[in-house]
Amino acid sequence: MGELAPAGASILIVDDDEGIREALGMALDDAGYCSGAAADGAEALAWLETHPAPRVILLDLQMPVMDGFEFRARQRAHPRLAAVPVIVFTAAAHGTAERVEALGSALVMKKPFDLDRMLSTIAEIVAT
Amino acid sequence: MRPSGLSAVGSLPWGTHFCQFYGDRNDLADSLVPYFKAGIDANEKCLWVTSAPLRAEDAKAALRQAVPDLDARIQRQQVEILDHDAWYTKTGRADAEATLRGWADREQQALSEGFAGLRLTGNTYWVERSDWQGFVDYESRVSATFAGRHIIGLCSYCLSRCQAQDVLDVVANHQFALTRREGAWHMLESASMATAKSELARLNEVLEQRVLERTLELQRAVQARDEFLSVASHELRTPITSIQLYVQGIARAQDAGSLSPEQAALRLRRVNDQCGRLDKLVNNLLDVSRSDGKEPTLRRESLDLAELVSRTADRFADELARARCRVSFDAPEPVLGSWDAMRIEQAVSNLLQNVIRYAPASNVAIEVMQDGPDARLAVRDDGPGVAPADHARVFERFAQAESPHFKGGFGLGLWIVKQVAEAHGGSVTLASEPGAGAAFVMRLPRG
Structure with a gap:
């Protein structure tokens, strides 16, 4: 406990599940971050157009409209956003390991995941 | 030999x-x-x-x-x-x-x-x-x-x-x-020998064909099962993930001494909601395993379908809004009949879930009316629609699992709608063209 988040460091949560968005948002707020949320890749791109680049993006893979794979491809092609580190989380049981590997994310977490581990990884990224 | x-x-x-x-x-x-x-x-x-x-x-x-x-x-x-x-x-x-x-x-x-x-x-x-x-x-x-x-x-x-x-x-x-x-x-x-041999060869061909077909069927069944298990585990993990996040968040805030009673109450309420969601998922799964060869047993009671649908739609108002769906509800008069309230509510929920999942950002029209001896419930959207070839398939069990575009869900929703409608002696049909939206119409005899 007790990682100190730089004041105002912003994190974008991209997940189609409202419960996960809200619970993660609350935990990030508790930890002193400033969080934004999007329900799919397209919403996330729209959010990024209208906000300063976040320090970390937390990205679910299986989402309607635009999934995490396509979002990541577009983000990497975007000059202003390409360098933003991404933590991927997925509930997929199998079949996507190679595609997930190719995403070049900072960390891949399997749902359900440990909140402490996610927060300490975010803290490390934000500290560098 | x-x-x-x-x-x-x-x-x-x-x-x-x-x-x-x-x-x-x-x-x-x-x-x-x-x-x-x-x-x-x-x-x-x-x-x-x-x-x-x-x-x-x-x-x-x-x-x-x-x-x-x-x-x-x-x-x-x-x-x-x-x-x-x-x-x-x-x-x-x-x-x-x-x-x-x-x-x-x-x-x-x-x-x-x-x-x-x-x-x-x-x-x-x-x-x-x-x-x-x-x-x-x-x-x-x-x-x-x-x-x-x-x-x-x-x-x-x-x-x-x-x-x-x-x-x-x-x-x-x-x-x-x-x-x-x-x-x-x-x-x-001898001629009879030649005939017998050619008959045997023909029977062998038929048998081989049948073995091939059966093998294909089994492969498809195994594949559908594997995909279903993968989808099922995804669906079950999602509420478990948010429950774990709420609970661990509560513990962290508690340790930091920063948890207000309001925050604690809100988060516990959310945990409770997610438990309810898990329970529904498990019940849907049990419906499938229980239903093998059996109709669901109904607990009929007198009720107003218009009121029940309106209440269910209200419950989904937030989710529909988040999916950017604009909803209109049309029920000019009460539609009374004898149905199983819980089952009908489950079917209506599944129809709305289906819209949220497959027709986000569409105009959704819900209608409930009396139609002769039947009650008629229609859920129409102007979303992407369904290809005619898939009209029958969407009502099959695990239909979602075979779709190339993952949209979440067990692929049981519409199958359950069909089971519920048929258990009441009614039916559900789909009218849709690709690009021209979809209309699901459920007919229930008023009993």
């Missing part, structure tokens, strides 16, 4: 009774030597009754070329080679009945001596023309005697001694015939 030793014949089942037409003694040795060598090698007791033009001594000399330890085998009574007159001296002139019984006894003896069965040949050269009809009668009963026994019999006929009519008699009374033509043996099948 037993090796015949003859390349034109291949393997034979026990009970085979066939014949050959030979030209001279060389033809005889040419077929009978490999025939008996194959039997000797396969541990069969071999009985070779010869007659002119190949006498017993000639037969022994010819077979010895192929089976060097022939004399030892004769010694221990695996092989017996006799002239037909010696055979008759030994057995006495017998009628057909006694001869047939003799074959059966010899087969029993061969088996009791540890041999696999009995392989034999007889030469008809000695048969007098005056005896022909009696001999044909005997041959006609041999096949029946051999059937079911460990006996293979090959009857040798000298072609130059047979008249045309005789050849027909002989072929008719054997399962097939061998003839020597252009230096090689050829099989001559």
